[in-house]
Amino acid sequence: MLSHLQTHAEYVQLSQAAWKAIPIDFQRPYQTTFDLFQYLNFDPIHSLIQPLYATTGRPALYQIESLRALILSVSLKIPFPQLSQQLKLHRPFWTIAGFPDASSVPSLGSFYHLMQRYCPVKESKVIVSPPKKLNVKLGTDKKLPSRKKQATQQVIDHLKRHSDKPHFVSGPEKTLQRLFDILAVQQSKAIGLLANQLIASGDGTCIPSHATPYVRKSCHCSNPNKKSCPHEGILTDPNARWGYDSSKGTYFYGYTGYF
Structure with missing residues (x-):
């Protein structure tokens, strides 16, 4: 209430x-x-x-x-x-x-x-194995290859098929997007900070997570070999993954946001 x-x-x-x-x-x-x-x-x-x-x-x-x-x-x-x-x-x-x-x-x-x-995100802390850190060494301004072939084209095709429908209306972030639109975009436009004719563009950014990438055991078995332990482990941030920050030339554990 x-x-x-x-x-x-x-x-x-x-x-x-x-x-x-x-x-x-x-x-x-x-x-x-x-x-x-x-x-x-x-x-x-x-x-x-x-x-x-x-x-x-x-x-x-x-x-x-x-x-x-x-x-x-x-x-x-x-x-x-x-x-x-x-x-x-x-x-x-x-x-x-x-x-x-x-x-x-x-x-x-x-x-x-x-x-x-x-932002009602439901996630579980239990995961079978921790995310693996890539062994590829890249320099500054060098990007990792896409894990999925033609990933960008798949997104474009999806948007074309659903061009008559509003996007992201069912995602957990929909309320945050509407809050940002009302509080920031519309008010900035109303007081003249934004022009009436806008060109929307997007860019990706690296979002490091403060959680540890190491798995905490959920069992009490005495198996000395952790890799062969059949029980599931626990991650504090199960959705985070290893990525590469091309601007800094270093790896990070977290998310890749696109805005």
Whole structure:
């Protein structure tokens, strides 16, 4: 059940009043961040996130504030598990996020539930064998060969066959894409940062995972040869794979995103 959603007018009034009460020395390192978040208006997405919640049950509190806190962790380049602790300790952080006080900051588990609500990805931590690191040595600006032949042509053919349908409407990231469209693209276009005639382009990027690529055993057998152990292992990030970052000329463990 969804409780009251903080409006942008309420956020501006609350945050500006609380910001004035913070000593100047504590304001100064985060003044630019505070000013930027004054223009981040979440009012247009209220109707989008309301269907994501049930109509009964315990009310979900401070949902807009929590979403703003996640964006704040990206802006400050602080992992949100660390930021969730610092939100309760540093007054500038909870003020920028829009929380009225430190006691209103949710627990770390609430942030995970919020992320799962916006991007409901289901994955298992059990895997038979760890992903293998390639032995090919490449230099800078050298790319690995495609594992699938004509992979690009297959994507083009698929888009042509379904050109009359919206793409990615059923993926777990669909809500995040709509949030980005409403909060960033449409508002940037409305204030003149983007031209009316746009040319969309995409590019790939390497996204390293902080998880370990090593498998933790799920059994208690005394088999000395781990490679021949018939039991499954556990990976903390089972979807991550080894890749090659051609711009840095090094291998990485994680994902290859295309935006």
